[in-house]
Amino acid sequence: MKAVIFDCDGVLVNSETLSAIAYKNVYARYGLTITPEAFSAMLGMKQADILASLRGVEGELLPAEAEGELTSEILSLLGQLVRHTPGLPQFLDQLDQPYCVASSSDVPRIRLSLDTAGILDRFEGRIFSSSMVANGKPAPDLFLLAAEKLGVEPCDCIVFEDSAAGVTAAVAAGMTPVGYIGGDHLPPEHEAKLRAAGAADIVPDWRAAGQFLKRETRPQS
Structure with missing residues (x-):
């Protein structure tokens, strides 16, 4: 990836x-x-x-x-x-791949959330909103825009999403969606909804997300 x-x-x-x-x-x-x-x-x-x-x-x-x-x-x-999800800064520190945020919220709200949470500087210049495309999630438009701006093919992207609409959008874009359930708002049954929408895996926290990325980027023997 x-x-x-x-x-x-x-x-x-x-x-x-x-x-x-x-x-x-x-x-x-x-x-x-x-x-x-x-x-x-x-x-x-x-x-x-x-x-x-x-x-x-x-x-x-x-x-x-x-x-x-x-x-x-x-x-x-x-x-x-608003606060960032637990363990996120450490996860970002370990990333070797370029990354961005692609959200259904408008840009001012995204920036406010990231700034209040103390992570805005990590995403400057790589903030993409549904206000930039014709159709929001579950359509693939936003994720395709993000891949284009990052200069990569959609098939080379992993998407971390907490919603069925977002997972559906990632699947439609030809990307690998991972269901993130480490937020404080999700009921126990939400994992099944993400899997049904097409999530390739489910991660309960950013440590597990790091392990998933290592498996996906491991050289093939």
Whole structure:
């Protein structure tokens, strides 16, 4: 493998629980209730696509005029509380391959999350967002853009993802998706969803991810 692509939310940073709080709070202000299961089903999708399909149990969508309010609430929480996933800096230190982040979030949110978590400098110049392509995950567009910018073929890329939508996108791009379940937001049954979507392997932490990379890059005898 010649390059590594990371999703951001739930992979590089433990942000999904914070996003879930923001969604719950803003929906509630408009008389809507969203369940953890409903929000979990949207993992990996960009905000516009989530808002177009995430209905409260009452059956209604969040009003369009509330999107800015939701964005502000998410950014406020991220700017105060988001942290990188355990062991990530040490994993990045060991990487020999070029790497980047390819996230469904927009660039300002990605940068805020990485900066607050203290890892922005590791990704400068290699931040790719679904806002840069026509179709977000589960379409392959974003990952194909990342491979092009890194100067590698899609088949030479490993993708670390925590969502079924992201794994599906990596498969469609012809890449090797690895399901990362070391975030603080995933239920035990999530591993099965990632495998069903096409994950080549599942890693519970960055130490296991390092072992996976060693196996994949070991010279063939």
